[in-house]
């Protein structure tokens with residue numbers, strides 16, 4: 388790896404360029420498309436351990452929606468590029484609130500030659516300027532929710548980057564669509580809401596693992612510093628309160644990771660409880676990562692408050708993950724709703740798409 392993205396390298400063009408270079412380098416050396424999801428999940432954990440900004444330097448990411456639900460032409464067009472290191476973005480959230488995708492207002496009208504023209508505003512979009520393709524969610528002319536693979540160079544796409552507090556490795560902000568042309572072959576197969584639910588059942592465990600990797604690095608930094616201070620004679624003995632914090636946070640992080648592993652396993656098998664597990668373990672895993680790092684950071688003293696301290700950056704990034712890929716109260720609510728579903732209504736609540744083949748048999752290239 389020739390690029391470094393240390394915590395002291397400010398967010399901006401150079402950091403984004405280096406992250407892309409790392410992604411392209413990894414794409415050349417590692418091919419995980421035939422591996423079980425567990426492998427991807429643990430790789431994400433390691434990426435997060437190095438830096439949470441590496442969250443999308445590996446794998447298809449949101450491009451999985453194209454791999455699973457795109458037609459042959461669309462897959463042929465995008466999957467080889469994504470496997471070679473280009474990036475996919477996802478555009479779901481709108482100004483009225485990302486926790487209510489059923490109320491999507493971005494909509495298509497029929498254009499010439501069977502094409503559609505899509506107009507609307509998407510907010511808080513990651514990889515705003517880096518993505519080669521966006522998986523865009525919008526209303527079809529007949530009012531249904533659909534998703535399409537939209538080339539990021541299409542005329543009619545306008546971007547307004549917004550500087551975030553954390554997760555600043557990739558650009559982030561508003562994506563406006565002004566009569567963006569969509570051909571029928573760009574449209575992914577299936578109902579948009581079901582695609583969204585199925586995708587996030589598998590994607591959220593990866594996000595959770597990335598966050599827990601970041602928290603595990605904080606844990607290691609704190610234990611290394613305490614051990615070094617003790618070895619140097621600065622601390623005569625480690626206080627019980629510090630030891631209790633270490634013992635508790637370690638098991639919290641490990642069990643949260645096991646939860647994400649379970650969620651990933653259920654999603655891979657198309658289990659009816661996959662959505663519930665993906666949502667609840669994402670909310671719980673990221674809450675755990677946030678609370679554990681807040682507690683651990685105190686053990687670093689003021690040195691952990693320096694702007695260039697990795698721990699401080701990790702905590703800012705973990706703050707962003709409370710919202711990105713599903714805001715927490717909504718995720719817990721999704722889980723709660725499924726727990727309280729009566730037998731009669733359970734079919735509606737857990738109606739994630741039917742079990743699918745294992746990824747090894749899904750054509751990742753067209």
Ligand SMILES: Cc1cc2nc3c(=O)[nH]c(=O)nc-3n(C[C@H](O)[C@H](O)[C@H](O)COP(=O)(O)OP(=O)(O)OC[C@H]3O[C@@H](n4cnc5c(N)ncnc54)[C@H](O)[C@@H]3O)c2cc1C
Pocket residue numbers: 476477478479480481482483484485486487510511512513514551553554559707708710711712713714716717
């Ligand atoms: C770093 C980052 C990266 C992101 N990347 C992307 C991306 O790439 N693509 C994308 O599409 N989105 C992205 N998002 C957006 C993210 O998915 C949304 O922030 C999330 O879905 C929540 O939506 P919202 O922020 O609009 O909040 P809202 O949906 O407005 O929710 C805010 C609060 O209002 C509450 N609320 C909602 N309805 C009610 C009600 N009826 N009564 C009372 N309270 C209510 C919610 O429960 C919540 O607590 C990103 C966000 C962040 C922070």
